[in-house]
Amino acid sequence: MRKWLIFFGIVHWAVFGFLIYYFLFVLEISWVWVLIGILIYVLFFIFVLVRIIRHYYHFPIPSFMTRIIDNPLRRKFVQKPDLIAERMGLKDGMTVVEIGPGKGSYTKAVAKRILPNGKVYAVDISEKVIENLKKRIEKEDITNIIPKIDDAYNFTFADESVDRVFAIACLPEIPEPVKVLRECRRILKPDGLVCLSELFIDPDYPRRKTEKRWASEAQLELKQEFGNWVSYQLNFGKKSKSNNEKIILND
Helix, strand or coil: CHHHHHHHHHHHHHHHHHHHHHHHHHCCCCHHHHHHHHHHHHHHHHHHHHHHHHHHCCCCCCHHHHHHHCCHHHHHHHCCHHHHHHHCCCCCCCEEEEECCCCCHHHHHHHHHHCCCCEEEEEECCHHHHHHHHHHHHHCCCCCEEEEECCCCCCCCCCCCEEEEEEECCHHHCCCHHHHHHHHHHHEEEEEEEEEEEECCCCCCCCHHHHHHHHHHCCEEEEEEEECCCEEEEEEEECCHHHHHHHHHHC
16 A cells, blocks of 8 residues: 555645646746746645555655644634633643644643643653643743643553543544543543544544444543534533443443
């Protein structure tokens, strides 16, 4: 499969380059229109082709796509860090775990809402992500964010020790999201929440019903939902005993 993807990539970009040359120098089309065409095609490539390919071969998202997704316009107008943090119902003294903190924009928004006694553990399997985040929070003198390398399939946190777990456009990138949610449920306090937010331009963007199904399989139930198809947020809690009994009866 990997060889076919490499072959496809070489042929694809060779044809792409030839078409640009043909439009500019043979047909003599204005470079402005060619540039517009390139931008439209790049968007098509991100939203359609990458999703199709990743459905069959789950490779990591290229770093340039991460930069496209995580941009100032997104944080200012669409997936606003402060709004997402507000919807999480945070309080002073809470213990929060973030899966996949990236640059830390959402980490900081959560951290300031649980001061002075709360802590955010920003976990990732990538040493580079954690090291970059450590440098950033040290530079900004933030003391209640703790970057940490950890495995979302097997957290080092104790059972029922965390008030909130959140992931922003991250869970769908993980090959076994239900397994991760089950682990989130294990470390979650009885009244805690797992908060998930997704963005349409993410190549791994799942529909709401998909994420709700994952949560249900992990014995979590929907408590609140916000947003629209462009960007939504779902807050899940542990299923009540009555719901668990219904599940057992149905089985």
